[in-house]
Amino acid sequence: MTSMLSDEDLVRALRTRADVALPTMALDPGQTVAAGRRRRRQRAIGGSVSAVAALALVAGVAVGAIPLPHRTPVGTQAPRMLGTDPSVEVAQNMWAANVPVLRDGPDGSWLDLNLSVEVDSRSPTGGRIYAVGVQALGDLPDGRAGVTVAARDGYDGGDGSSLGTAATVTWSTDETLDRGALYPAARRATFLPPESASGDWRSAVVILVGDVPPGLENPRVFVTYPVGVNEDVDGDDVIAQTGATFEVPTFRAPGSDRLLFAVRENTTVANFIELQGSAPPFTTFVGADGATVAGEGCGRLDACELTADQVLARVQP
Numbered sequence: 001m002t003s004m005l006s007d008e009d010l011v012r013a014l015r016t017r018a019d020v021a022l023p024t025m026a027l028d029p030g031q032t033v034a035a036g037r038r039r040r041r042q043r044a045i046g047g048s049v050s051a052v053a054a055l056a057l058v059a060g061v062a063v064g065a066i067p068l069p070h071r072t073p074v075g076t077q078a079p080r081m082l083g084t085d086p087s088v089e090v091a092q093n094m095w096a097a098n099v100p101v102l103r104d105g106p107d108g109s110w111l112d113l114n115l116s117v118e119v120d121s122r123s124p125t126g127g128r129i130y131a132v133g134v135q136a137l138g139d140l141p142d143g144r145a146g147v148t149v150a151a152r153d154g155y156d157g158g159d160g161s162s163l164g165t166a167a168t169v170t171w172s173t174d175e176t177l178d179r180g181a182l183y184p185a186a187r188r189a190t191f192l193p194p195e196s197a198s199g200d201w202r203s204a205v206v207i208l209v210g211d212v213p214p215g216l217e218n219p220r221v222f223v224t225y226p227v228g229v230n231e232d233v234d235g236d237d238v239i240a241q242t243g244a245t246f247e248v249p250t251f252r253a254p255g256s257d258r259l260l261f262a263v264r265e266n267t268t269v270a271n272f273i274e275l276q277g278s279a280p281p282f283t284t285f286v287g288a289d290g291a292t293v294a295g296e297g298c299g300r301l302d303a304c305e306l307t308a309d310q311v312l313a314r315v316q317p
Helices: 007-021 029-063 267-276 308-314
Strands: 087-091 094-097 101-105 108-119 128-136 144-152 162-172 187-191 205-211 220-225 228-231 237-240 244-248 259-264 282-286 292-294
Touching (some): 087 108, 087 244, 094 108, 108 187, 108 259, 128 162, 128 259, 144 187, 144 205, 162 187, 205 267, 220 259, 228 267, 237 267, 282 308
Antiparallel strands (some): 087 094, 094 259, 101 108, 144 162, 205 259, 220 244, 220 282, 228 237, 282 292
């Protein structure tokens, strides 16, 4: 019979068996502590460097040494109508598109501006009336968009086909607005009437079409003609040597969020511009916050730096 082990012998035997069952520790306690201290020192140094770099970046931006990229804020823009009629008379014998209508044609959808022109294209006697429409312009390079302006066979139930492009209006799609430059001028699309309907070939019909800068908040559009139009006692249009400024409505461009405006010019004024070399019209855009952007052509009247209040003061009653 085996003799009983003492308490000390039993503990010593159990410890010997545990050492055999457990593997020897692979990590040296002293080395582990030293490595931990090194990692803590490295993290402390890295944090200090990051803080110094962040302070340097802020300082550089503050003095303008390090330019940060920024986007020009894009204003909220909704079409601005003047009443509810399809087109409105904004000045003497000058009509503007107010509520255009989307129509379909053999070459795709187009926007009927509710402005009509008389051109001689199908009948030897002339005198046929055509609608004026704008259509999204394709095949443009990246970053550009635009519309074509054309007379279309849709005024009296035609198929809406285009008679050919009279003008194009294009704009940048990058949503930027360079305050240091004048905004591009609107395009004047000219339509010649039939000779049989007019004894004077110079009686051209002109449609002024332009786009609105994207950076203005809910803008209003004001068109200025350096020579205005008055109505004499006989009801005829005569040239006034003083300028005329009036507000025009805006509408959404087909296939785009861009705002456009379109005005059918007074024929007397249109011909005076073409034949006498008078200054063409220019546009001033006024945002809801009072910011103004001037269009090309304002220099002749020294009107490029007008404030919103000054523009409003020029508007015809």
